[in-house]
Amino acid sequence: MIARIVVTPKPVVNDPQGITVRQGLATLGFREVSDVRIGKYIEVSLEADSEHQARQRVEAMCKQLLANHVIEDYRFEIETDGHKRR
């Protein structure tokens, strides 16, 4: 199975990279952009007996290492045999 994990800065955390990219987009004429948040994308291939088990394990990985709960939120989807489940 493959876990596709997205880690983003929490809404309360200032994201200077996002602000700078938003300004860059505005300079290019993308005036419709109101906000940009920059995070990380992490792909984890893992063995699991069930999607439920994979979900529990990935949850633990995010909590213990992949995201810092002080400053980041995370979400992920599990892909099993080509089926994506959020």
Add this chain to the structure above:
Amino acid sequence: MVFPGTWSDRDCGWVIDQVLGAELQYLWHKDADLKGCDCIILPGGFAYGDYLRTGAIARFAPVMEKVSEFADRGGLVWGICNGFQVLCEAGLLPGALIRNSSLEYRCQWTNLVVERTDLAFTSRCDEREVLSIPIGHGEGNYFADPATLSRLEQRGQVVFRYCDSGGRVTNNANPNGSTHNIAGIVNARGNVLGMMPHPERCSEAELGGTDGLKLFRSVAASAMQVLVS
């Protein structure tokens, strides 16, 4: 303490044994014990390349378990720059250090007002003394949620704040966007200090200042007290 990617270890070591004349031990990240040290310094650099997040991987170094136990027993642990980031990731200090608000790597002198002089790390400083100590970092912007922040302030855990040369804590004096101009904090017990500025880079007149030496002297004096008592 030396992790792969640490780079200020020799600078700290120089101050300890060449300037202070104190006993120095280098600890490697795979070491199983702390070799009887009175104070563990986690120096600046990019431990484990700062992969994933600053300090995120270093906290799993075999020696870090010993450092946590040492801190639990009241041992002095001092994180400087990357070492501060490691202590936050390891949960030995609250909060986190995020990208500087300017997005720039800042390498410059800063003024710090000392808000605690009752600590082993600052006993040789005067009340509200302003120290001139350089920084060199891209991710030194201290962040903590509002509840943690008010707890830190109430308990007086903010040790150093960026200020102007007159000791005034202003936005202009803040080099990285840190909340409340925080440059260094201590744990509730007062034995684990994390700070972004580099005292080891200003401990000899040849380097432009000696304010950093006050912190090293404070630690050395308190280690002596422990020996005597």
